Amino acid sequence: MLRGLYSSGNDHQDFDQISPQKYQPNFNQDQIYINDPSSYQYEETKANTDYYDSEYQQRDFESVLVGKEYQIELSLIFQLDYLNQQLDELGAKLRLYEQRRKNEFEAKKCDHEPIIMQLESILKIKDKEYTNLLNIQQSSLQQKDKELQQLHVRLKQVRAQIEQSKAKKMHNQAQTVGYEKINELESKLRLTEKRHQELQGEQAALKRIQTEQSKALEQIGDSKNYPGKVRALLGEMRELRDKNKLLEEKLKGFEDNKRKTHSKMLGLEDKCKELKMKINAAEGKVLGVEGAEGQFQGVNPENVKLSPSRKREMDENKQNLIKKIQLLEQQITDKERQNRTYAFKIREQQMIKVKGWAENQDF
Structure with missing residues (x-):
């Protein structure tokens, strides 16, 4: 120029x-x-x-x-x-x-607005599903609390029975059975409390997932790279849907196993009571429970006379019943251990997958 x-x-x-x-x-x-x-x-x-x-x-x-x-x-x-x-x-x-x-x-209007609205609706549905799952976990925790209270009540009753048996100088075998029952109930109580803590940890993990979903729902409105993130979110939604179905099936199987184990435990407890009564009857004593206090009534063993052969037969039956009780209790303990291990593995895999999904997000 x-x-x-x-x-x-x-x-x-x-x-x-x-x-x-x-x-x-x-x-x-x-x-x-x-x-x-x-x-x-x-x-x-x-x-x-x-x-x-x-x-x-x-x-x-x-x-x-x-x-x-x-x-x-x-x-x-x-x-x-x-x-x-x-x-x-x-x-x-x-x-x-x-x-x-x-x-x-x-x-000029954004072409991805319908897809964004669809994704927001999907995220809201997933948030609702996680909320329902959280409510189910809370109801399960409440049920566990009730079971803990019932176990505490039963433990108090058994301790009252032991104190009464000491006062009436019952047989040493009856005392041994009572102490074993107390130890068994205390171990079950500890296991139940441990399970309660694990459920609380799962509840906290579900709350974290719900918080992350809410943050993702808030950040998707401010995002500008719609096409790439839409594809990524659709893929993540499909994977999470499949994982959710698998976890629901595993959780359902775990709940079924838990119910079956609980019913077996109740049946074994009733059977233990019957066997204890048979053992006491064989030794010349009858263990009775009256009312909520569980007071005992004994029979004088001097008034009962048994032949030596009958006594040996009753002793053998007693030993067989004791072995059967111990075997059933061992089976229950092994089954509970397997259930706990299975539940811990499921929860660990779920936490690893959720953590990996949260780290791969780029909003």
């Missing part, structure tokens, strides 16, 4: 191409070159022919050059003003164009 301003001849074509309108000066430049010595065109005036002194001719030539420089400077000033005006006009047009593009961009 500067080359076009300070050049002559064909060098002005850059300025003509850049400027929106060619500059037209307001004076006649031919007047500047009338007395230019480089053009070899002098005006034959009377003043020039009468100058015989070279000093006066030099002064006249210098005045002509000064006038030429002044006219060129004035022309450049006019061109600069004109170019500033054109620059302001182009800047205004550019700002108007940018504002128009901005308005068109803001008026």
Whole structure:
């Protein structure tokens, strides 16, 4: 652009191409070159022919050059003003164009809005499912609390029975059975409390999952990379749906095993009571329970007379029944241990999968 301003001849074509309108000066430049010595065109005036002194001719030539420089400077000033005006006009047009593009961009609707709404509805459904699962876990915890209270009540009753048996000087075998029963109930109580703590941990994990789902639901509205994240979320939803079905099936199987084990425990407890009564009857004593206090009534063994063969037979039956009780109790303990191990593995896998899913999210 500067080359076009300070050049002559064909060098002005850059300025003509850049400027929106060619500059037209307001004076006649031919007047500047009338007395230019480089053009070899002098005006034959009377003043020039009468100058015989070279000093006066030099002064006249210098005045002509000064006038030429002044006219060129004035022309450049006019061109600069004109170019500033054109620059302001182009800047205004550019700002108007940018504002128009901005308005068109803001008026254009997002094509992914239906997909976003669908994903939000899916996330709400998953949030509701996790809430229902959390409610189920809470109801299970309440049921476990009731079972703990019942075990505490039964433990108090058994301890009261032991104290009464000590007062009445019952047989050492009956006392041993009572202590074993207390130890068994205490171990069951500890296991139940441990299971209660595990369920509380699962409940906390479900709450964390629910919180993460809520955060994901809030962040999806602010996200801008819709196509990639839509595909990623759809894939994650399919995987989570399959994992949820698998976990529900495993949880259902675990609950069925727990109910079966509980029913077996109740049956074994009843059977233990019957066997204890048979053992006491075989030894000449009858263990009776009256009311909620569980008071005992004994029979005087001196009034009961048994033959040696009958006594040996009853002792053998007693030993067989004791072995059978111990075997059943061992089976119950092994089954409970297997159930706990299975539940712990399921919970560990679930936590690992949930943790991996949460770490792979990029909102």
